Every structure is written in C-alpha cells, then in structure tokens.
Amino acid sequence: MTENRNLKINPIFLIFMGFVAAIIGMLFFATGLSYADKPTFCGSCHSMQHVYTSWQNSNHQHFTCGDCHLPQENILAKLYVKGENGLRHTYHEVLRDYPDTISFTTTANSIANNNCLRCHAYVVAPTPLAAGEKNCIHCHRNLIHGRGQVEGGVTVE
C-alpha cells in the first residue's frame, strides 16, 4: 500500500526535494534567529521594557543584547543558552510572574562578565585584577542599565 506508492517515486526527485526542504528550513531558521537577535525583539517583552530603554541611552547602544548576554565562544553554546533562556523567559512572560527587580543568575553574570573582557581585557591585564576574579559587573553594573533612566512604570490617567 503506502510502501508500494513510495517505491514508485523517482529517487533523484526525492533527493532534490530533500535539498529544497533543507534550504527552506535553513532560511526559515536563519531569518528567525536573525530576528530574535535584534534588541527590538528582546524589548518587545513587557518585563524587558526598562532595561531596553536604559540600553538605548547607554554608550553600548550599538551592541545587541546577545553580544553581552550570550556566550560568544562557539555557536553551539550560544544557541543552547539562547534557546534555554528564551523558553524560560517566555514561560514567565506568559504567566506574568516575574518580579519588579530582575537580577542576574550566577551563570548569566559570568557570561556577561566574559563578554566585557572580550573587548576590555587589555584594561585589566596590567593590573592585579587580572589575577583575581575579574568581575567587572561587581563595580560597573550601572554602566549600561543605569539607574535614573527607568521606564515602564505606571502612568496615572
């Protein structure tokens, strides 16, 4: 029945169709990823409103969210963290149970810190900081998402 019908299809055509499907799939995936890498996408979530605004006013506004918040060592690590974070954040965004004060997990802190050093390692290299934990954010946490530029509160009308 079905087995018989499959046998009748030309194998060359089947391979060709496989290529087309793969190309469409890859295009779809790449477009989605490219879209999801844009800060506008991150900022479209309600809970991200004020960090999005503070980033827009920061001296790092030409970088994307992922440049700092995703591991950049290899594509697999990046995709894994992006996928895992995305699922978790969507879950809480749907349930709307996120707190007003969103703060780093230990993993998120270390990812962002490594990304500071990706560009700024030479700054600490000649100092005793290089031998220590080199946690940039411990002191410079207000550099990008500084206080005093908070948006996303409640307007009374």
Place this chain on the structure above:
Amino acid sequence: MNRMQKILVLFLSVSVLFFALITVRVWAIKPPAVMKLTPIAAGEYDPALWGKSYPMEYNSYQKNLDMASSPTGYNGSINYQKAERQPELYVNFKGNPFSKDYTEDRGHPYALEDLLHSKRISPTSKGACITCKTPAIEQFYNQTGWAFANEPLGNLVQQAKHPVTCGNCHDPETMALRVINPAFIEAMSRQGVDVAKANRQEMRSYVCGQCHAEYYFAPNTNQVVLPWDKGFTPQEIYEYYSTKPNGFEQDFIHPDSQTPILKAQHPDYEESSTGTHGKFGVSCADCHMPYMRSSGQKYTSHWVTSPLRTVRESCTPCHTQGSEQLYNQVRAIQDNTWQLQRTAGTTVAHAHDVLKKARDIPNVNNDELANARKLLRQAQWYWDYVAAANSQGFHNSVLELHTLGQSIDLANQAMTAANRAAGRNDL
C-alpha cells in the same frame, strides 16, 4: 482521513493554538501600564471603599494587619510590653504613664484601636493625641484649628472612625501625595520649607515624616509641635528644648531623682534624614514601600514594614550582594546598637538611684545636685532618642551609637556629681 492524518491535524491544531496563546499573552495584550484614576469624595476615609478602585494597593495595605516579629527580632509589629525586654524602662519612666504601659506599636490599621486600649490615656485625655491616628484630623483642624487639641479625646475618637489609612497620605481627588498633619507643615515652614512645593521624591518621605517624628504638646493649648528649629540630631533637639519653647520644660519629673525628664517619641524621620540613606536622597518609601509586580503590573507596596521582608524589591535595586549578606549587615548594626542601648538605659537607671540617695543625705550641696540632675536629664534624653525610634540603629547607626556613648558618659558624670554633692564616694 486515516488515523495518521487525524493525529497530524490534531498536532498541528494544538501547536497553532499554543503559539497563538503565547503571541497574545506576550505581544498582543500587554499588562496595563496605565492606572485609571478614580477620584474619591473628599472626606471619605474608609480604606475598603478606596480599595475597590485600587485593589493591589489595598490588598498590600491589608498585610499591615499581620502581627509578626521583625526578621532580626527587634521591634516588629506584635504589641508586647517593651519593659519585658528592657526592665530599666520601669525605673527610667517611674512617675510617668510609660512605666505602666509601653507597648511595641502594631501596623497602621491598629492605630485607633491601640490608642483606645493604651493605659497611658483615657477618654478625658487631650484631643492632641489623635493628631496622628486618623485622616479625620484633616476635618478636625479645618473646623477648629488647633482648638481640637484641647477637646476631650473621647469625643474625637467617636468621630474619627478610621485609623491611619489612604487619606493620611493621598489627595482623594488626584491621588497625589499630601501631608495633613499641621504640626509637620508648621515645623517645615519654620525651617523655610514650603511643603506644598515639595517634589515627589521629597513627598515620599514627608508623608511618613509627618507622624514618625519627635513632638511635644505646648503647655495650655496642647498644640502639637515638632522640635526641629535647631536641627534634627538629638544634640540639636536637646539644645532647642533647653530654650523652654512655648514654656515647655519637661514631660515629667522623675520622683526618685527629681530630674525634669524629656520623653522621646519615635524620631524615625529625624534619624533617617540625617543617616546615610536619607542624606543621599533615598526616601522612606523607596525601602519601606518598594515597587512590586502582580501579574506583570507594577504597583507600590502599601505593606509598611521592615524592608528585610522585601530585600529583593527594597534593597537589590542598589545593593546586589544577596539577601544573606544584607541581612547580616543590618543584624550586626542592630545587635551593636541594642547592646549599647541596654548599657545606656541601665546606667541611666542606676544614676536615678544614686541621685535619690544623694537627696537623702543631710546638708547635701544643692547646686551640685542640680548640676547632677541637668546631666542626668541630658543622659536620659540621649538614651531615649535611640530607644524610642523604630530602626534599632539602622537609620543612622553612626549618630545613634555616638549618642548612646554620650548618654553613658553623661549618666556617669551625673553619678560623680551626685557623690560630690553628698560629700561621699560610695553612693
């Protein structure tokens, strides 16, 4: 359709529905970022009625009914007798109603109830006592000015109906912050501050400071006066009291030592605004009424309590060290202040006893004894300024520990002077 096709259709439908739900919930319909202003009629003080229009704020206000020990164990919102933990209160307030009943205060919703049950006062007490217990003070003052302060408390309590609620801090028409305690407005005005022109961040402290402050009743009129003309520190306030403002000299005369004593009343605003947080522009509400979220919507917590119950919302916007380290830091400040407060309190109590013995010595040098009383009056004021406040040293730890140190020194000086007056060295 065969079975396989049916499963496929079902799977696709569920997927589409699932992603539609996520899309709607995350992007299409956002949590409201606009709060609809519902004006309340002027003179309406029932919090339940305000709560119908502002449910999140009202629900958090209702948490003020919780009675619990504070996270560090100091103060809290259970109405225990303070003298159970500090027996020296019996000695230092002897001859004053505070030696009979000095309970820890409970939350705002209990303000009127606890006033009625306090053994320190009765229905014939002066109306001035109700100044900070109800929003109805607005009407009392509008109708009679400060004359209400001399009416019997019993009459006013019946008219008051509601304890400290929405109307104490909010304009019912606009929901903007406001202060209604005339004593606060007058005290700020004497310092050149027009409260009506205050910005929002200032108001976020003023609404608390209008009541969480030291005060005295002016003799005869019983008008409530906040003693801030020379400044907020215990030293400056003591100097102000030394000028006998409005003829006010003391709250009571201690029966043993015959010392004219000043009773301190919760100088929380004074401590906080001279402390590290206050000086750097952090308002009371920033820590005690932090921003919260409920179903994604931002609101201000109206559960006015120890910020250690809401470390994440209260402290972590600035301090990211984690709740355990922050707790330990607060705990250490409070432990140290508590220990020194007990030392100061018991030294003052001992001094009352020594002065009493000196009085009984024949031919005692009265000038020297008067000097001893002056020193003891100051020592007790310094101890009480810290002991009567709610933060157990946290609001301004440096000043409060310094003040307690001065208290211990002054009490010891008072005892030395009393011995000198008696021509003895063993009292």
